[in-house]
Amino acid sequence: MNERTLPQHIAIILDGNGRWATSRGLPRTKGHEAGSHKVRLAVRACHERKIPVVTLYAFSAANWNRPGEEVGNLMRICREFAEEAHDDLVSRGVRVVVVGDIDDEVPTATRKATERLIENTEGGTSMTLALALNYGGRRDMVSAMRAVAAQARAGLLLPEDIDAQTIRRFLSTSALPDADLVIRTGGEQRLSDFLPFEAAFAELFFTDTLWPDFSEATLDEALAFYARRQRRFGRTDEQVRRTAEI
């Protein structure tokens, strides 16, 4: 695979932990714990395949609506992930960033462990791992709009000068390229408020595999699917072929 057929940014909606656990007669938390191990496997596999940017949907802004006990366990698992994956990510040269709000709602211990991971991987150049933690696409767009409006009110920005690039600058994903490929495990075919702006032209790969059953084979299936797609960005097939020949 070359630059054209290898996605530069993969965004993963890791879904199906709860059903994986329930089908085994286990509490949902066991599914999240098994899922967390697969996050580490997925990061390693993407790193080995030289994917430059990977975004993982770890906890959505809507997930606060889950029972308090499950939310607490998810936050603990996020903290443990940040602690346990720390050394491996540092040695692999993976730069970790967060998209979403880890400021107020996220428990202090989870926030601190995540911030430490971000700080200690700052110099990483081999891959960027974006953790979508307390992330909601609409919410991110709302805060970007507020920032744009504040600039306009302060006279720093004229309404007629606002374009997609202006809005992008204020999104929590501003440092990342657009998503090329969105993978969702767990059988649902929806985006659940994930990267509505950034995945506007992404290819979408849905699989029934539940996240704790995710393997390198699932990733390779998604990559093969992506390599077969012709991305047109509004152009015709003929135009795309002609550009590809140059």
Ligand code: IPE
């Ligand atoms: C995804 O698995 C993990 C998070 C949302 C944090 P789910 O917990 O949504 O699993 P299902 O969809 O209930 O099986």
Ligand code: IPE
């Ligand atoms: C999406 O999964 C959020 C994450 C993977 C973190 P959900 O399981 O929360 O999504 P819905 O509720 O099925 O849309």
Ligand code: MG
């Ligand atoms: Mg789910």
